[in-house]
Amino acid sequence: MSYRIYWRRNDGVSGHVWLSVGDMEALTGEMTLQGMPWPGSRLPEPGSDALLTADEVEETIAVARETPLGISDGQLWIDWLVFLEGATQNGGLLIRA
Incomplete structure (x- = not known):
């Protein structure tokens, strides 16, 4: 299994x-x-998708350390x-498992 993760708005080449x-x-x-509020419990099961809003992603990276x-x-x-x-600039994330 793997995760395919897309910006919700992408051009098929990047994102x-x-x-x-x-x-x-x-x-x-x-x-x-790092104490980042990543909604890991929402990672999809194989064959399904999960959506994260741009606001959720922004909250996640707000406390990130490089x-x-x-x-x-x-x-x-x-x-x-x-x-x-x-992803914060492109509508959030679509995660496919």
């Missing part, structure tokens, strides 16, 4: 990422360590924060 379960777990764990506390892949973390910032 999407594919994450393995391991990467999603690492990112979710880092967000938890330097990760626990994730070993610092570039993955920075790329994730940049992606989430884009």
Whole structure:
């Protein structure tokens, strides 16, 4: 299983990422360590979708630190924060499992 995550408004070229379960777990764990209000309980089951509003994403990244506390892949973390910032400008996120 993997997660396909899209900005709600994207052009098909930018505004999407594919994450393995391991990467999603690492990112979710880092967000938890940093006290970010990520609605991880809303991650979809296989074959379904979840929507996060731009406001929810903005609340999540408002307390983010650029330097990760626990994730070993610092570039993955920075790329994730940049992606989430884009989602705040593009209607939020659509997450497909």
